[in-house]
Amino acid sequence: MSRSATIQAPVQPHWLDEQEQLAWRSYLAASRAIEEAIQGQLQRDADIPHIYYEILVRLSEAPDRMLRMSDLAERSLSSRSRLSHAVSRLEERGWITRRASPDDGRGMLASLTEQGMAAVVKIAPGHVNAVREQIFDRLTPEQVKQLQEIGEAIVGGPVNF
Amino acid sequence: MSRSATIQAPVQPHWLDEQEQLAWRSYLAASRAIEEAIQGQLQRDADIPHIYYEILVRLSEAPDRMLRMSDLAERSLSSRSRLSHAVSRLEERGWITRRASPDDGRGMLASLTEQGMAAVVKIAPGHVNAVREQIFDRLTPEQVKQLQEIGEAIVGGPVNF
């Protein structure tokens, strides 16, 4: 039958072309280098992982320096489980406190303590330096703009935090 | 004295300007999204972390599918310690074997087994798909080129693997 003679959809996957391959590997190398540099700086100077610092910063930017856990998880780009563990550690340091939400019996509110805020203020300059050295000192203003746009294309819209 | 009236070098760190801030956060969100997608796909479909897959691919590309550990560490962008642990796990699966280097008594040669090569062949299409969906389907050809150049600027030269 002619029906059975139709050409099969290719089993061959759609490989990356040469340009894509180059871009992917270049991106991989860059993103690993960036994360290693940032992580290393924060670990050395403040003894916290990068994500923990992000959590502190998101809190420091929130009204009353306080956020629902799920909200904080979203803004700090981490899973709830990860955030739970991280906040536990940061609570042990006295940088964050947790209390039940008055509005929602299920919710917890995390807030930055004065000590936590002081830590952010102390840590921030070194962190910004690392970011600058690793990224912005190496890019033209045009590339900075391109980087923003590429990031937004990948996440599907402007980043709102 | 006029000398003492000179303005002090600012203690204020050199903060990111608005464009840099946007680019940095956009990059952060994108890189986390990418890593999460790639990692998730590989974990679900092949039960290995992303780095383990990279290790297998670098080996598969090497002459005789074999490399010195330190060489493999460099190409797969991981520390020696990490690689040691990773290769141990992959060895347990029968995907890699290790043997002493004939040239250098300190060296170890890691090589991909037939099973390991078969695993790469099996895993690759799903991985490429994930990469394509997460990145290249969302970028214009121009942006792909820009991404490559930005990555190279950050790592300080073309990526050679």
Add this chain to the structure above:
DNA sequence: GGAAGATAGTTGAACGTTGAATTATTCCGC
């Protein structure tokens, strides 16, 4: 040719992350 230092690789303990399971509360439709 022997000591000092560099290099290759591994190991173990401490730590962070993951994913599934669990508990508690709220929301929704009838």
Add this chain to the structure above:
DNA sequence: GCGGAATAATTCAACGTTCAACTATCTTCC
């Protein structure tokens, strides 16, 4: 207003990573 589904958050165990310590070999240079 009641039962079932959805949501919020945590916990636990398994796993991967890190960093420092360690062993073994090689290189250098006097």
